[in-house]
Amino acid sequence: xxxxxxxxxxxxxxxxxxxxxxxxxxxxxxxxxxxxxxxxxxxxxxxxxxxxxxxxxxxxxxxxxxxxxxxxxxxxxxxxxxxxxxxxxxxxxxxxxxxxxxxxxxxxxxxxxx
Amino acid sequence: xxxxxxxxxxxxxxxxxxxxxxxxxxxxxxxxxxxxxxxxxxxxxxxxxxxxxxxxxxxxxxxxxxxxxxxxxxxxxxxxxxxxxxxxxxxxxxxxxxxxxxxxxxxxxxxxxx
Numbered sequence: 001x002x003x004x005x006x007x008x009x010x011x012x013x014x015x016x017x018x019x020x021x022x023x024x025x026x027x028x029x030x031x032x033x034x035x036x037x038x039x040x041x042x043x044x045x046x047x048x049x050x051x052x053x054x055x056x057x058x059x060x061x062x063x064x065x066x067x068x069x070x071x072x073x074x075x076x077x078x079x080x081x082x083x084x085x086x087x088x089x090x091x092x093x094x095x096x097x098x099x100x101x102x103x104x105x106x107x108x109x110x111x112x113x114x
Numbered sequence: 115x116x117x118x119x120x121x122x123x124x125x126x127x128x129x130x131x132x133x134x135x136x137x138x139x140x141x142x143x144x145x146x147x148x149x150x151x152x153x154x155x156x157x158x159x160x161x162x163x164x165x166x167x168x169x170x171x172x173x174x175x176x177x178x179x180x181x182x183x184x185x186x187x188x189x190x191x192x193x194x195x196x197x198x199x200x201x202x203x204x205x206x207x208x209x210x211x212x213x214x215x216x217x218x219x220x221x222x223x224x225x226x227x228x
Contacts, residue, residue, distance in 0.1 A: 039183070053180060054183065054188045055179070055183060058175075058179045061193065065168065065169070065193075076194045077193045077194075078190060079175065079179075079190070080190045080191075080192070081188040081205075
């Protein structure tokens, strides 16, 4: 099985393919804590992480920001007291690309180390 | 006129008063860029700030996190590429307290210095 967390993000162009239903199901097996939602008609991959206070939540958001810069793929991070809601999607193709599942898997690895 | 940005947040207890309509209108005169919205039936004070990239947005979110800790009053910060959406409200009284207008004014000051 493909190890999502070990993959580098590919540069994502306008003609890059959205993940198919079969691919999505395959990738989601590695991301049991994540949910696919929709906002403004665009699918997003989302997970809520819980923490003990605001500072810990912010610290986790900052760690995600580092990998986002490294991979040049950026999430929406909702940082609140005791909670970070992470959403990944590919703006340019208005939906989910392999890159988003890769970043979700990398986020999981960050959380395990946090 | 009261200088919102110069006030310290008061500890907010369950029996603290929500801002009245008259108070809200008075405070909002100092916060022309802010909007009052509602989520899950709870009023929030919100503003979107724009930046050149993700790193600048994250940097601003971190500055807000510092004043949030100082005042022990915490927002929801949505950090995205080139954008931070800041929302202040008082969880414990399920709405807007003077503290929220104070924190919005302090956020404005941070942005001017950013």
